[in-house]
Structure formats: structure tokens, C-alpha cells
């Protein structure tokens with residue numbers, strides 16, 4: 311805490327990235343013309359291309375050309391697309407009906423609900439009064455200045471945090487804080503502790519209080535808040551018609567374990583992969599599309615013999631890190647983090663644990679935010695579904711002398727929506743030396759558009775060959791034909807949407823059949839023959 315903490319506070323915010331995403335058609339707030347809906351987002355023309363590129367790459371690397379296993383043989387992974395709404399017994403068996411909730415605290419001052427484990431994150435990133443009060447601290451040491459805080463309490467504090475103990479009773483609160491500081495001069499309070507003091511008006515009978523991010527009031531005990539969205543099936547609505555939107559795609563895979571075994575030739579070990587929407591009524595959807603209420607997951611359940619779970623757990627942890635690197639995230643921004651015992655999900659409590667692939671998002675930096683979890687789910691899900699459905703889900707392994715066992719599961723569960731955000735954040739580069747001031751440095755494979763075809767003028771001698779080139783290229787590549795506006799503005803637009811190459815058709819094209827190719831990153835230009843453009847792009851896409 312202390313000085314470092316204050317520095318984190320001023321980290322780059324996401325406003326510029328969010329603005330570019332809207333301006334250029336990557337991501338819009340859902341229901342924008344009605345003022346939006348918290349936690350829901352729409353992917354625009356370029357956003358959907360970027361998302362599809364990431365999704366298709368995952369599908370190819372999981373299902374079409376899965377990795378080669380540790381013993382040199384190709385892995386078997388098959389695909390699935392299960393229903394979003396399943397029999398509600400699914401969620402009883404999976405533990406979601408009982409266990410899938412977040413701890414919420416209610417403010418006694420304004421009634422606002424806040425998620426206990428997000429409180430300090432919310433205070434430090436989006437509480438107006440917290441930000442304002444922090445300005446009154448000594449900027450370098452993080453120490454406190456009582457007269458300044460007193461004057462804040464009597465002016466700005468009154469408006470911004472009317473229920474804060476410091477505002478209601480500044481003399482008492484500041485005198486307690488001074489006693490604390492003078493009483494332990496060798497262990498000065500950190501920022502969190504100072505704010506707890508500022509929120510605590512009593513003689514500390516109940517210990518230090520947590521401040522409400524909205525009004526500064528005190529927060530009560532945490533109580534669970536259920537995260538699954540409910541709906542109803544059929545005409546008659548009552549307890550029997552209640553259904554849930556799936557909070558993870560994984561359960562659809564477990565429900566189909568037997569169907570896949572019975573209908574395909576897969577043998578242990580093998581995987582089932584699925585990409586699709588998941589829904590969680592998140593208490594605090596935030597940080598743009600990072601935590602939404604509707605989002606997409608890319609999940610693969612890897613079924614194996616219990617004795618081999620440890621080997622596959624390590625295998626998939628390494629594979630998934632390498633995969634995120636392969637789509638363009640830099641090593642420096644990726645952290646592999648093992649879950650502490652107290653943060654393990656209910657299905658991963660008894661096994662080898664969970665390792666998250668985390669990414670250094672601008673709003674988490676210098677910390678990291680979760681992109682994917684690689685969990686050992688043991689036989690939790692299959693055993694639960696066997697018990698609740700009465701269907702035998704054990705595997706008879708002919709390769710192991712007809713041993714019968716409940717397979718163990720290693721689950722790499724990635725966020726597609728979060729993956730798109732990580733790609734955009736990684737690609738976002740400020741460059742004052744170009745007209746756009748910024749460009750997106752996507753890899754050619756991830757870029758929504760691989761190239762733009764730009765006739766220098768709108769004259770037919772430029773537009774006709776440009777259109778011909780465009781029609782030829784679009785058979786194999788996602789390309790743009792952009793005719794109007796001056797060329798500088800068109801380059802700027804392509805830089806901002808991350809198009810790696812621009813081919814310009816000019817008078818020399820008419821004379822010698824060559825075009826100018828401009829490289830997005832270097833802005834260097836060279837000439838290539840028009841009939842070699844497809845080959846040129848093919849080469850770059852491979853690189």
C-alpha cells in the first residue's frame with residue numbers, strides 16, 4: 311500500500327479503448343438507443359470478426375487439429391453445441407443451485423448492495439468520494455493531513471459521502487485516527503486501514519467498519535446472492551416451470567458424456583469442446599466487457615483415467631499458456647497463477663486445484679485479471695450427474711483389462727469475450743507520429759480485416775483495378791475496399807481498426823501493374839506486382 315498504492319490509482323483507464331471500440335464498430339453498449347443495459351454488450355461489424363477469428367482459432371486448435379500428446383500421438387477432441395437451457399435438475403446436481411452465489415453487503419446508510427470481495431476494487435476505481443478524499447492525503451507518503459481532511463469533511467465530503475463517519479463527526483474520527491497513528495508510530499496505517507477509520511464513528515466497539523462506495527455509510531454482514539438467471543418454460547408458470555440460463559457451458563458437456571461415448575469412436579483419454587454463451591447475474595458487471603452478465607466461453611472437458619489426471623493437468627496448463635501467446639498476447643502480460651485453497655470453485659475442492667491464465671489488463675495493472683482457468687474437476691460432475699439421473703456414467707476401459715472407473719476431468723475453461731478484450735488491450739498502441747495517434751497491432755491472423763484495397767482517387771482508372779483486386783482477394787481473405795476520402799484519412803482508419811496491410815492503386819499501377827503496400831506497424835511502403843498480392847498476403851498470414 312502507501313505510495314505504490316497511490317500510483318496504481320492513476321493507472322491508464324479504459325476510456326480511450328472503449329471510445330475507439332465504439333467509434334470504429336468493435337463493441338457497442340447493448341440497447342444503446344435506450345441508454346444501455348448494465349452488463350450487456352453488442353459486438354459491431356469489426357468486433358464480431360475479431361471474436362470469430364479467436365473462436366475459430368480455438369476450435370481449430372482444439373477440435374480440428376488438437377495438440378500432439380506427451381507420448382507423440384494426436385489427441386482426440388470432439389465438438390458439441392448443447393442447449394443453453396437444460397433440465398433444472400442439472401443445476402441441482404452440478405451444485406450451482408446451492409453454491410453459485412456471491413457474498414453481498416448492504417449499506418445501512420443508502421441501501422446500496424456491494425460485493426464483499428470487490429469492495430476495495432470498486433472503491434479504488436469507481437467511487438467518487440473515495441477518489442476525492444484520497445486527494446487530501448499527502449501525495450507521496452500516503453500519510454494523512456488532519457486539517458485538510460477536516461475541511462474536506464465540511465465541504466466536498468458533505469455532498470459526496472454524506473454517511474461517512476468522518477463527515478458526520480470529523481473531530482471524533484480524526485482524533486481516533488491520530489491516536490492510532492501516534493500509538494503505533496512504527497506501523498503506520500495503510501490506505502485501507504485509514505479509510506476504515508474514516509468510516510467508523512463509534513468508539514470502535516464493533517471494530518473498524520467498511521465504507522460504502524456510494525455514500526460512505528457502513529456495510530452490514532455479507533449474505534449470499536444467487537447468480538443464475540431464472541426463466542420459465544411453457545404457458546403455465548409456477549415452481550415446476552422454472553428453468554435457468556446456463557452459468558457455464560461445461561454442464562452441457564457432462565450431460566452429453568454418455569451420448570458422445572455411445573455415438574462416436576472416442577476412447578479414453580479424450581476431450582469434448584464447446585463454445586457458447588453463458589449467463590451470470592453478476593453483482594458488479596464492470597471493466598467494459600471483462601465482467602458481463604452475458605458472455606461467451608470456450609470450454610473443453612478432458613476425460614482421463616484418475617491416475618493420469620496429474621499428467622494431463624500439467625499438460626493443459628502448459629498448452630493453454632502457449633496458446634494465448636500464439637494469438638498475440640505477450641509473455642510479459644501473462645501470469646500463470648495457482649488458486650489459493652479458499653478461492654477454489656466447489657467442483658475443484660478435492661483435486662489438484664486450478665491454475666488461472668491471467669492477463670495484465672490496463673484496469674488491473676500492475677495486477678492481472680483472469681482469462682482462463684485450468685481446473686482439475688476430478689469426478690465431481692460425472693459422479694453427481696450419475697447420482698441425480700440414475701444413469702451409469704462409468705467408463706469400461708478395454709485398454710485396461712476392462713477396468714470400470716469414473717473418469718477424472720481436466721478443464722481448460724477460457725473466456726472468449728475476455729479473450730477479445732485482451733487482444734484489443736494488447737494491440738492498442740499509442741503513436742503520436744501518425745495521424746490516428748493510435749493503432750491496433752493485431753497479428754494478421756486475428757485482425758478483423760487482413761488488408762484494405764485503396765484506389766488513390768475515385769477515377770475509374772484507379773477504382774476499376776482496385777475493385778478487380780478486391781474481388782479476387784475476398785475469396786480467401788477478409789478485405790476492405792475503401793474508395794472515398796483522402797488517402798491519409800483512409801490509412802488512419804485502417805490503423806485504428808488494426809488492418810496490417812493497405813494496397814494502394816495509383817497511376818503507376820496503370821503503367822506497370824504494381825501496387826503500393828503499406829505496412830501498418832512500420833508505415834513503410836514498397837511496391838509489389840498486383841498479381842503477387844495474394845501470395846504476399848498468404849505469406850504474411852503464415853508468419
Ligand code: GAP
Nearest residue numbers: 558560600601602605681682683723724725728
Ligand atoms: N466451467 C468453469 C467455469 O465456468 P469460470 O472461471 O467461472 O469457470 C471460465 O469461467 C472463464 O469464463 C473465465 O476465466 C472468464 O474468462 C470467463 N468469465 C467468467 N465470468 C465471466 C463474466 N462475468 N464475464 C465475462 N467473462 C467471464
